[in-house]
Amino acid sequence: MNRPIRTFVINTLAALVIVSSCSPKAVSPKRAVADEQPDGGTFTEKTVPVVTKVAPDGTVTLRFYDNLPDVAYISAADFQSIVLPGSTMTVTHTGAGEYTLVNGKAKAVVNVNDDVFVSSDFDDFTNMMGLLQPGMANVYFDGMPFVRYKSIELKPSVSTVTLDFAKYGIDIHSDGKGAVYFPFATLADMYSDLFYHHAGFNGEKVVANTSVNEISLARIDPDYNKPLLAKKTRSKSMADFTYRELCFAMDHFYGYPGRVALNETLITKGMDKTLEEDLAAGPQIKKLLKSTDMAEFMVGMGGLNALYYDGHTSLDISSAMGRDRSKYEGLVSEIRRIQDEHPEVMEAIRNGRATMGSRYLDVAAIRKLRPEIYGTQDTYIKKGNTAVCVFNSFNTRAEDAWNAFYAGKGPKPNIDDNKGDSMVIFLDALDKAQADPEVENFIVDITANGGGSADIVMAMTSLVMDKSYLCHDNPLTGQRAIVQYEVDRNFDGVFDKKDKDVKYDLNFAVLTSDVSFSCGNLFPSLLKDAGIPVVGEISGGGSCAIQAMCTAEGFCFQISSFRARLNTLDGTNIDAGITPDIPIANDDMIEIEVSEGSSMKVKNYKDFYDIERIGQKVKEFSK
16 A cells, blocks of 8 residues: 655644643633624533643643533634643634634634534644654654654545534534633544544543553543442433434544444434434433433443444443452442343343454364464564464554653663564564575464554555555545555665665565454555465454444543544455455364363364475465
């Protein structure tokens, strides 16, 4: 998926300067027309703490309008200053009920009378990636130091996004002078991105993830979930608003990768109508979602996985309890009671997971058979003229070591000290193969690889095919994108001309199974586009990156994101998996022992690990 491209200049937020407080900056409102009466009715204000890891803690003033006394509203300018410390937003009153919002070089127009938001720069308007690299577009990036963003080509280059909040009963307000107020949760959903930058209000404080590539806000503030899990009930107005806001968020920001049974129905009808009309347990799930009982609401959120479970999306907010659920025995017991009362909902959840279920058996088969056939659990195996590199995820376990090396504060990570890191494993295997005069073929075995970091994939594809890019489309904007990345290909800690000199004289191939999911699906798609053979069976799919968001109460969840639905160079969605160039049959079943006295029948993957036979086919393909 890489070729020379013409780079469009895109509007990105200005380079950000970290300030000494994350309290919102005071911004003098501008007026192109006369002031008007504030809308939204009467309200109360509350100043609450703000917790981030980028700047020292501060405070922000939230509004609570009398018609929605539990729903937090925040001015757009204040939100901007929290999630992008040091930046500002100007708000100009430009017409009756109309305000123009500008941050950096991006802008949007909001009409508080019609409750409509319009922007031709939506990705740029909501761009927080400048926190990682100045001038970076709002793209898929995990922050590994040996990869950096280079450029993006968008087709079409400009697209207008219109968000009709009124359709969901979501009100936008103004103070009549130059400040525009959004529900905090709605604005947070709009800004959340693929680095897991997101924010939540838990009823006591605002917590914003502006620095950590981590879904849970509890990583920013360990006490974040405590007030949420302490609540047994919520007001009817909060329950109603949370449902409407969730419908808005899922309808607009879910990436619709294609895997779920009702994918097209969700696109055309939206979440609410799909629950009411197309899922047998849908009305029950909707009732639970709108319940004032917190445990029932939590079960309802889990029930949404019946619609959206695609291997990336997880709407089960009971995860806020963490792994040690003994601290919440009462809540756990209540959730189980409610689940028992709704067997249709639980059955719908199981059905929703069915498309992924068989892969658990395939993982068990692969992890049992592969080392028996290879004769080792090592990550580098050689037989004859063929070498195999094995890793089960594109993980960043040596991220701290890599960061230290690129900061000049530590040695380059090596296989002796960082055996579990995917990049270390790959570089070690390449060096061994390149140094061995017998090795002609190099096979990357990702048959048990469930995904991980796209930055690792970018670096590996650069070494294999001297190209590093992603192709994706955006269901919200309707745009296709080719994003180019730079890679320190010799891993000497510097991006320079010497990186072009790296060359491996090997016949590359990638070995896949239906377990090869997410980035384990992206990697073979990129190699296949470059003419490098895919061997095995159709990979497991997974075409969207993960995006973290929060409910109006503040519970965190994750979805397949609209920001990057991964494609091949010709624009084909890769969710259906990558078809192998060299297929290997595994139609027959064999029985394997999983524990003493226990066995199960699984697909026969033995031919997948016949290294010499596969090496010969790869050599023939590469001629």
